[in-house]
Amino acid sequence: MATPAVALPHPRADRYLLPAAGAFLALLIGGRLSGLLEAAPIQTFTIIFTAIVVEALPFMLLGAFASAVIEVYVSDEALGRITRLPPALQLPAAALGGFAFPVCECGSVPVARRLIGRGMHPGAALGFMVASPIFNPIVLLSTWVAYSPRGLGALMVSGRAALGLVAAMVVGWSLGSEGTQGLLRARPGPAGAVAAHQGRVGDDRRRAFFEHLTGDFFFMGRFLVAGAAFAAGFQTLLPHSLVSGVARTAVIGTLALMAIAFVSSLCSEADAFVAVSFTQFPLGSQLAFLVFGPVLDVKLAFLYGATFRKRLVWSLVVVAIPVIVAGSLLFEALFVS
Amino acid sequence: MTNKAWSTARLGVALALAVWASLFWFILLADRTSFYFASRTTWLAPVGAIFLTIAAIGRLASARTDHPDPPPSGEVKKVLLLVAPALLIMLFPPATLGSYAVAKRSTSIQGAYVSVTGSDLSTGDLSLVDIFGLRYTGDLGALAARAGSSSSFTGFVSRDPTNGAGEFMLNRFIISCCPGDAVNVQVRVVGAPPGRFAQDDWVRVTGSIYPVGEEVIVDAAQVEQVDRPKNPYLNPS
Structure with missing residues (x-):
């Protein structure tokens, strides 16, 4: 059963709201008047940063809409039909089910927990959790939009979908043998992490819908802003020529972009616009970025830690990294080189 | 209630x-x-x-x-x-990537980005996107047949250490999705009035083109300062 979202009271917040907003605006206006923000490096950073955010935001919002619809208007029973399948079919069915239930990676964690609680085979639930943020129509559409102008839309969409499904199946098969007791933490996670995805408040569905929509949007939005800032800083400060030497080494480039995906914690509905900007990295490395990020990043590590036992998180790292590195290198060798 | x-x-x-x-x-x-x-x-x-x-x-x-x-x-x-x-x-007023970004960003890109072949360019107007495509495919030599012909390009000025007096690089960024994935295309302009144009000035250059090695040189017959175009970035064809 979903835990109601609770806005924790914080009596000091009102006191800080106006000064914080005022200081922030003063900083911007001061920078504008002094000309400091028009210095070439800062202007370059700002242009790239704002462009990535503006480009990715509509997709993040569409994802939040879809997630809110599922959360509020689709019953757990609809997802739970998979539990009536034979165990051997549950994992592939659950992994493919992501296409019908497009939730982002943060949404998929509590959904997976609920599915396990409703009797789904743990491997199938883990497969759904890994696949749904990758193999879903909004994510694949955004990948298409980001890469099709370079004539790479079909290649990257099919590569992402295929490698995402493979990763989901391997994770499900290898980690799902744990019983429910060995998988889930006994106690619920931090309210703040989970509440953003559990917006049903009372019986008012419309209110619950917008509660969930905006909760998702803001929860993911900060990671988008941080990720865009990271990408913009990377492009502003580091000359491509300096990075190119490292980037063109397939394995190192792939591991480097996976590390960036882990740190930047982008939403899978918007990450293709950041990935496509790493033009000096091979396409296989960009694919690894696109598949690894939705499987494991900083924010997911927190969510996993709040939902599953610690051993599962480490097992996920051990299983997912080799699969994604090998898959992206194979992709590069077969379809790009 | x-x-x-x-x-x-x-x-x-x-x-x-x-x-x-x-x-x-x-x-x-x-x-x-x-x-x-x-x-x-x-x-x-x-x-x-x-x-x-x-x-x-x-x-x-x-x-x-x-x-x-x-x-x-x-x-x-x-x-x-x-x-x-x-x-x-x-x-802030709308800004575009300029000469600072030229020094940092790549002039090449992975994948099939712009599909242009030499045969496409035997006649007709030559654009900076065409030149980018030819550089990408390593087919810049195809422009040899047009050496000495007149072309006109609009872009912004940057300078690099190899520029002599009366020379500058004319640049334009090509975006496929957003400025986050911008790549630069540039030609070397020679025969320009020395010291007249500053970095990031937008200019239109008309002159004879010569492919030399991995770059295109424009021997300027006319260089005029212009406003930044309504579409400051080029898009791949």
Whole structure:
């Protein structure tokens, strides 16, 4: 059963709201008047940063809409039909089910927990959790939009979908043998992490819908802003020529972009616009970025830690990294080189 | 009957969504889409504007609650963080990548980015996108047949250490999705009036073209300063 979202009271917040907003605006206006923000490096950073955010935001919002619809208007029973399948079919069915239930990676964690609680085979639930943020129509559409102008839309969409499904199946098969007791933490996670995805408040569905929509949007939005800032800083400060030497080494480039995906914690509905900007990295490395990020990043590590036992998180790292590195290198060798 | 009151936290969220919705409408109405979107992704601007408006109105309509808690302190930071890019865009005049970015960004790109072959360019106008495509395919030699012919290019000025007096690099960025994936295409302009044009000035150069090694040289017959084009970035064909 979903835990109601609770806005924790914080009596000091009102006191800080106006000064914080005022200081922030003063900083911007001061920078504008002094000309400091028009210095070439800062202007370059700002242009790239704002462009990535503006480009990715509509997709993040569409994802939040879809997630809110599922959360509020689709019953757990609809997802739970998979539990009536034979165990051997549950994992592939659950992994493919992501296409019908497009939730982002943060949404998929509590959904997976609920599915396990409703009797789904743990491997199938883990497969759904890994696949749904990758193999879903909004994510694949955004990948298409980001890469099709370079004539790479079909290649990257099919590569992402295929490698995402493979990763989901391997994770499900290898980690799902744990019983429910060995998988889930006994106690619920931090309210703040989970509440953003559990917006049903009372019986008012419309209110619950917008509660969930905006909760998702803001929860993911900060990671988008941080990720865009990271990408913009990377492009502003580091000359491509300096990075190119490292980037063109397939394995190192792939591991480097996976590390960036882990740190930047982008939403899978918007990450293709950041990935496509790493033009000096091979396409296989960009694919690894696109598949690894939705499987494991900083924010997911927190969510996993709040939902599953610690051993599962480490097992996920051990299983997912080799699969994604090998898959992206194979992709590069077969379809790009 | 319950007494409902406005929730500050929900109003803050509605306000942030309204700021973003306003930004997307502003980009559309002020005709600034070319600063943020490539030609194939401009549809995202109206989609963003409409969905953000719906979200802002929906949040506003559901902002009255039985228990209006003050916003948690984290909520304030989240709202400020998310509106920061929108405020940056609205507070500043539209800027484009310039000579600083030329020094940092690549002039090549992975994958089949621009498909141009030498045979496409035997006649007709030559564009900077064509030159980029030829450089990408390593087919710049195909321009040899047009050596000495006249072409005209518009771009901004940058200088590098190899430029002599009366020389500069004329640049244009090509974006396939947004300025985040911009790549630079440039030609070397010779025979320009020394010291007349500063970095980042937009100019139109007309002159004879000569492919030399991995670059195209334009022997300028005329160089005139122009306003920044309405579409400052080029899009791949």
